[in-house]
Amino acid sequence: QSALTQPRSVSGSPGQSVTIPCTGTSSDVGAYNYVSWYQQHPGKAPKLIIYEVTNRPSGVPDRFSGSKSGDTASLTISGLQAEDEAEYSCCSYAGGYTHVLFGGGTKLTVL
Amino acid sequence: QLHLQESGPGLVKPSETLSLTCTVSGDSIVSYYQWAWIRQPPGKGLEWIGCIDYAGTTYYNPSLQSPVTISVDLSRNQFSLKMRSVTAAETAVYYCARHLGSVAGGVDYWGQGARVIVSS
Numbered sequence: 001q002s003a004l005t006q007p008r009s010v011s012g013s014p015g016q017s018v019t020i021p022c023t024g025t026s027s028d029v030g031a032y033n034y035v036s037w038y039q040q041h042p043g044k045a046p047k048l049i050i051y052e053v054t055n056r057p058s059g060v061p062d063r064f065s066g067s068k069s070g071d072t073a074s075l076t077i078s079g080l081q082a083e084d085e086a087e088y089s090c091c092s093y094a095g096g097y098t099h100v101l102f103g104g105g106t107k108l109t110v111l
Numbered sequence: 112q113l114h115l116q117e118s119g120p121g122l123v124k125p126s127e128t129l130s131l132t133c134t135v136s137g138d139s140i141v142s143y144y145q146w147a148w149i150r151q152p153p154g155k156g157l158e159w160i161g162c163i164d165y166a167g168t169t170y171y172n173p174s175l176q177s178p179v180t181i182s183v184d185l186s187r188n189q190f191s192l193k194m195r196s197v198t199a200a201e202t203a204v205y206y207c208a209r210h211l212g213s214v215a216g217g218v219d220y221w222g223q224g225a226r227v228i229v230s231s
Binding site: 048 | 161211
């Protein structure tokens with residue numbers, strides 16, 4: 001099964017909002033409310049910022065929010081800050097054979 | 112605070128076996144979580160390899176080219192990855208990690224990553 005589809009890059013200015021889409025299929029994103037999002041700075045391990053589509057772990061600012069419509073999940077970052085510049089990856093449960101799929105990652109540039 | 116640490120050779124020859132171990136500290140591996148291996152080839156996205164629970168139940172990515180075995184050692188609070196007959200395509204940073212609850216859950220704890228190069 002193919003990886004989830006994300007744009008290679010997005011950009012925004014400080015204070016603005018950006019949305020990163022993650023497109024799957026009716027067998028993964030569309031079938032389960034088990035979409036998670038990760039923030040990864042260069043040379044560092046990924047950090048969980050959204051789980052089960054909309055939930056934020058403790059300590060993650062509420063500027064980060066998640067949603068889903070059909071086969072596409074989205075991560076929205078509002079009030080962009082310089083430290084938000086990073087790679088963002090989505091992940092979805094895909095059922096009992098494939099199990100887990102990641103997206104290819106999106107590089108966010110804060111202008 | 113949970114801490115995961117990968118260890119193993121950083122260089123593996125083609126056709127040989129890649130072996131990594133993850134040592135878990137700060138909590139027992141005997142818990143309601145799945146313990147996972149995830150890799151990231153240079154300049155590419157994350158790829159889930161598989162996971163195991165404390166009872167030894169495993170789940171693997173069916174699209175992997177090289178045969179994979181994940182095992183658990185409760186006495187050492189460790190779990191391990193073996194990937195056989197590797198090729199250059201297995202060159203990546205390998206992370207050990209923990210799923211939130213079941214394999215369907217997000218990954219809430221990650222090791223720092225172990226860089227493995229497959230080359231003769």
